[in-house]
Amino acid sequence: EAGVTQFPSHSVIEKGQTVTLRCDPISGHDNLYWYRRVMGKEIKFLLHFVKESKQDESGMPNNRFLAERTGGTYSTLKVQPAELEDSGVYFCASSQGAGKAFFGQGTRLTVV
Amino acid sequence: RKEVEQDPGPFNVPEGATVAFNCTYSNSASQSFFWYRQDCRKEPKLLMSVYSSGNEDGRFTAQLNRASQYISLLIRDSKLSDSATYLCVVNPWGSNYKLTFGKGTLLTVNP
Numbered sequence: 001e002a003g004v005t006q007f008p009s010h011s012v013i014e015k016g017q018t019v020t021l022r023c024d025p026i027s028g029h030d031n032l033y034w035y036r037r038v039m040g041k042e043i044k045f046l047l048h049f050v051k052e053s054k055q056d057e058s059g060m061p062n063n064r065f066l067a068e069r070t071g072g073t074y075s076t077l078k079v080q081p082a083e084l085e086d087s088g089v090y091f092c093a094s095s096q097g098a099g100k101a102f103f104g105q106g107t108r109l110t111v112v
Numbered sequence: 113r114k115e116v117e118q119d120p121g122p123f124n125v126p127e128g129a130t131v132a133f134n135c136t137y138s139n140s141a142s143q144s145f146f147w148y149r150q151d152c153r154k155e156p157k158l159l160m161s162v163y164s165s166g167n168e169d170g171r172f173t174a175q176l177n178r179a180s181q182y183i184s185l186l187i188r189d190s191k192l193s194d195s196a197t198y199l200c201v202v203n204p205w206g207s208n209y210k211l212t213f214g215k216g217t218l219l220t221v222n223p
Contacts, residue, residue, distance in 0.1 A: 004155075031209070042116070043156065043199070043213040056210060091155060101211070103155035 002026065004104035006092050012110045018080040021107045025074070025094030032075050033101065034067060038088040046090075049075060061086075082111045113138050114214075118200050121217035129190050133217050135183040135200030142212075145176055147185045148199040150216065156199055159185075190221045 005024045013019050025032045034046040046065070047057040051072035060067070064083070069075040079086050089108050095101040118135045125131050133147075145162035160167065162174040162183055173186040183200055200214040 033209075033211075035211075035213075042114075042215045043211075045210050045212070048209055059210075098209075100158055103157070105155045 004092055004094050004102050006090075006104035006107050008107060009105065010108045010110075012112060013082055015084055015111055016081045018078065019082055019109060021077045021079075021090050021092075021109070023075045023077070023092030023094075023104060025092070026096075026102055029094035029096050029102075030072070031095045031097070031101075032069060033093045033095075034075070034077055035091040035093065035103075036088050037091070037106075038085070043091065046077075079109075082109075084111050087111045115139060115212045116200055116202055116214035118198075118214035119217045120215075121219070123217060123219045124222060125190055125219070126222050127190060127192060129221075130186065130188050131190055131219060132187075133185040133198050133200070133219075135185075135214055137181050137183070137200075137202045137212075139202065139204055139212075140181060141204045142181075142202040144203040145174075145183050146201040146203075146211075147172075147174060147183075148201050148213075150197045150199055152196075156213075159198070187219075190219075192221050192223060195219055195221045 007022045032049040037043045045059040048055045049069045066078045089106045091106045093101040093103045116137050147159045148156040149159045150156045162176045166175045171188045175184045197216040197218045199216045
């Protein structure tokens with residue numbers, strides 16, 4: 001069975017540009033989460049989808065971040081315009097109900 | 113005060129050693145507790161859940177003290193393959209929703 005897949009694995013963009021990260025959860029997992037690790041800090045929750053609905057987006061840093069999950073399958077996280085402090089590793093995770101969450105390998109975003 | 117605090121590490125131990133990781137959490141309403149393992153440039157993977165009665169999985173033993181808001185992980189007879197960052201994770205909701213991570217403690221097991 002395929003795990004959580006994220007694309008791209010790495011992205012280097014200039015400040016002010018737009019980047020879109022994609023996450024494909026494990027098939028059948030209704031819950032999808034985005035997390036972020038900024039260098040030197042702990043992994044932090046960004047938001048949670050149940051199917052296509054945002055259940056909690058309290059961790060989103062600001063309105064430059066937009067997450068979508070149209071159709072309740074894959075999700076995208078767009079950063080527009082990117083700032084230097086957005087650099088970090090963005091992890092996606094999925095779970096079925098209250099079960100174990102499986103993480104993707106992450107997208108390493110570098111804003112220069 | 114950080115929500116989850118761990119030993120800063122790093123820990124360097126020889127093969128076969130016993131190593132203990134400590135973690136404290138600030139939210140007394142936390143319901144679920146976990147230890148995750150993260151290899152370099154990889155994703156976090158669940159190592160084990162932590163239960164009030166304590167639990168063991170092979171060489172790994174996890175303990176929880178709710179009164180002290182303290183969690184521990186003990187690794188016995190450490191192997192080279194145990195080298196990784198160990199993340200203490202708590203959750204107030206009793207599920208995998210909105211996990212709160214510690215910064216992690218890097219363990220290197222040396223031959």
